[in-house]
Amino acid sequence: MSSSRYPASVDVAIVGSGPTASAYARILSERAPGATIAMFEVGPTVSNPPGAHVKNIEDPERRTLAQRASEGPGAGAETVNSPGAVKSGERRARPGTYLMADGYAFPGEDGMPVAAMSSNVGGMAAHWTAACPRPGGRERIDFLADLDQLLAEADRLLGVTTTAFEGAPFSGLVHDRLAAAVDGGRAPAFRVQPMPLAVHRREDGRLVWSGSDVVMGDVTRGNPRFDLFDESLVKRVLVDGGRAAGVEVEDRRTGGIHHVAARYVVVGGDALRTPQLLWASGIRPAALGRYLNDQTQVVFASRLRDVSPGEGENRTDGALSEQSGVTWVPYTDDMPFHGQIMQLDASPIPLAEDDPVVPGSIVGLGLFCAKDLQREDRVAFDDATPDSYGMPALRIHYRLTAKDHEVLERARQEIVRLGNAVGEPLDERPFVLPPGASLHYQGTTRMGEYDDGESVCSPDSQVWDVPGLFVAGNGVIPTATACNPTLTSVALAVRGAGRIATELAGAAELAGALLMSDSDNRMTEQ
Structure with a gap:
């Protein structure tokens, strides 16, 4: 036996x-x-x-x-x-994930520092x-x-559903402001819409991811x-x-x-x-x-204008708060980035105790950029060096091309425009996350x-x-x-x-x- x-x-x-x-x-x-x-x-x-x-x-x-x-x-x-x-x-790393110990970047290359x-x-x-x-x-x-x-x-x-956040008090406002800035000239399938999410609600109203x-x-x-x-x-x-x-x-x-x-x-x-x-x-x-292929990610934050306190309960249990929902700005070939707009669970900047922040009124905007695919962007393997599991160690070779930088600059400009459309930006400049951050x-x-x-x-x-x-x-x-x-x-x-x-x-x-x-x-x- x-x-x-x-x-x-x-x-x-x-x-x-x-x-x-x-x-x-x-x-x-x-x-x-x-x-x-x-x-x-x-x-x-x-x-x-x-x-x-x-x-x-x-x-x-x-x-x-x-x-x-x-x-x-x-x-x-x-x-x-x-x-x-x-x-x-x-x-x-984000909670629940871990980073490569080494081999994530080489001289003269961008690498993926947070793969x-x-x-x-x-x-x-x-x-x-x-x-x-x-x-x-x-x-x-x-x-x-x-x-x-x-x-x-x-x-x-x-x-997958698109209705999980349909009752969120600020979701319609976020949608309408983004739509006014984005939808002109777009076919219906590519206009601003609720993000399709793999989530449903239990009978008690709680979200199940x-x-x-x-x-x-x-x-x-x-x-x-x-x-x-x-x-x-x-x-x-x-x-x-x-x-x-x-x-x-x-x-x-x-x-x-x-x-x-x-x-x-x-x-x-x-x-x-x-x-x-x-x-x-x-x-x-x-x-x-x-x-x-990674997706370069640009992030920005804005405070919604003209919202009142008491319109939604703020979650404190670590799950995503629900006041603003999750909104999608689809990719198009002319605008080669995809937008995900959702409220932040906490402000990304220190706020004074007397700052009248309405729960859910600070939204995060993220644009993911399509990569200029290159054969030389690769993960290689070192047979002579075992990783922590005893497998051939990973070695990442990765560069952003001139086209990638051009798309990234366009995404920077676009995310500022969208941030101003929905509210008052919390900073003047968007932040580009390091390569590998998209997961x-x-x-x-x-x-x-x-x-x-x-x-x-x-x-x-x-x-x-x-x-x-x-x-x-x-x-x-x-x-x-x-x-x-x-x-x-x-x-x-x-x-x-x-x-x-x-x-x-x-x-x-x-x-x-x-x-x-x-x-x-x-x-x-x-």
């Missing part, structure tokens, strides 16, 4: 537990209910149900503990929520803002004819053939005869190394660690790690229509030349996007999971036909 807590073999092994990995588990549970599925996550379970958003933890102390447990090798470091203002040039990751069941979906806008214009993947259907399915899995638990749903949690293994580091994808054959996993609790055979392997980590695992496995297509890294396992050496996987997310190996996550997105990428990456996961489910169903049908034929032959012989 084996003392391993892992199965000897499964139909599908899934690496990671974020929203895209969870989408594979959900679609397979729905469309291939006979398949055995094992999901492996390097970090611990920090919420109940597993994968839930930490904002849903009502007790502040328990929420903080969950965030700290998600910070992997960076646990204990100061975060942007730590006491004291963050100074210019200071590297701090961050999470290690916990649910991945970054336990800590995200839950914004789920659809891509538009050149953000869209033009070789996927079914993209809109896939995005609709991603809406379903994530529980979607995490991987919502993506998995009851059908996955109730699937007797699905198992989730936390604190399990997948060190290699096993390949046999050129085809994916399983995974090598380290039990982080015991240090034991185990092999789990699988007919299909899905690597659904983030855009830094998914290519890292492929590299460590000896799977190294030419485009692996390349076309690394929206993409492109490193990019999808392509053809295997031309500039992509890692097919339109079904299957790695070129390695049948049975699929990649998932934001790294699969091949376009320069400005909008939040999660909805798109979940949509792509739906397509890949559908491919696996179809092949499993076909194999089961063939096996059944062969069994029936064999039975008929035996009866004929008798």
Whole structure:
């Protein structure tokens, strides 16, 4: 008997537990209910149900503990929520994430000083803002004819709605002021509108933010053939005869190394660690790690004009306050940035005690810029230097081009204009966050229509030349996007999971036909 807590073999092994990995588990549970599925996550379970958003933890102390447990090798470091203002040039991660120790920038390059990751069941979906806008214009993947259907399915899995904040007292005011400044000349789909959010309300009125638990749903949690293994580091994808054959996993609790055979392997980590695992496995297509895509982020703050106190209750439990809602200014090809406008939980500047600030009246404006994609922007891997998990250390090479700087300057001007449209700016100049701050890294396992050496996987997310190996996550997105990428990456996961489910169903049908034929032959012989 084996003392391993892992199965000897499964139909599908899934690496990671974020929203895209969870989408594979959900679609397979729905469309291939006979398949055995094992999901492996390097970090611990920090919420109940597993994968839930930490904002849903009502007790502040328990929420903080969950965030700290998600910070992997960076646990204990100061975060942007730590006491004291963050100074210019200071590297701090957001709660629930951790920064690279080194290798994040090289001489003559911009690098990504605050590139961050999470290690916990649910991945970054336990800590995200839950914004789920659809891509538009050149953000869209033009070789996927079914993209809109896939995005609709991603809406379903994530529980996306545009009505969560419709009762917020200042949301209409923010919308109308922005619309007056933005909507002229725009097609209806690109005008100012409520941000699509993966959030819903309970019967008691409290917001519930979607995490991987919502993506998995009851059908996955109730699937007797699905198992989730936390604190399990997948060190290699096993390949046999050129085809994916399983995974090598380290039990982080015991240090034991185990092999789990699988007919299909899905690597659904983030855009830094998914290519890292492929590299460590000896799977190294030419485009692996390349076309690394961050979104330069500009932020600004304004105090709403002509608002009165008492129009909404201020939240003090650490969750997002609700007076101003979340408003979306969509990307367009002419204005290549995406806007997210939401109230700040606290003022970004010191305010005098007698300053008559109306709760919810200070709004933060953020513009995310589309990147000028370059093949040389990449994450590389140092086989001679292990990271804190014993994997080849990450090395980021990243530059902003002249075009990037031009778009960034336009975004600076635009965010000041929008800030003046909604109220009185709290500062004269917007602030550009350091590279990596968006947490929206993409492109490193990019999808392509053809295997031309500039992509890692097919339109079904299957790695070129390695049948049975699929990649998932934001790294699969091949376009320069400005909008939040999660909805798109979940949509792509739906397509890949559908491919696996179809092949499993076909194999089961063939096996059944062969069994029936064999039975008929035996009866004929008798």
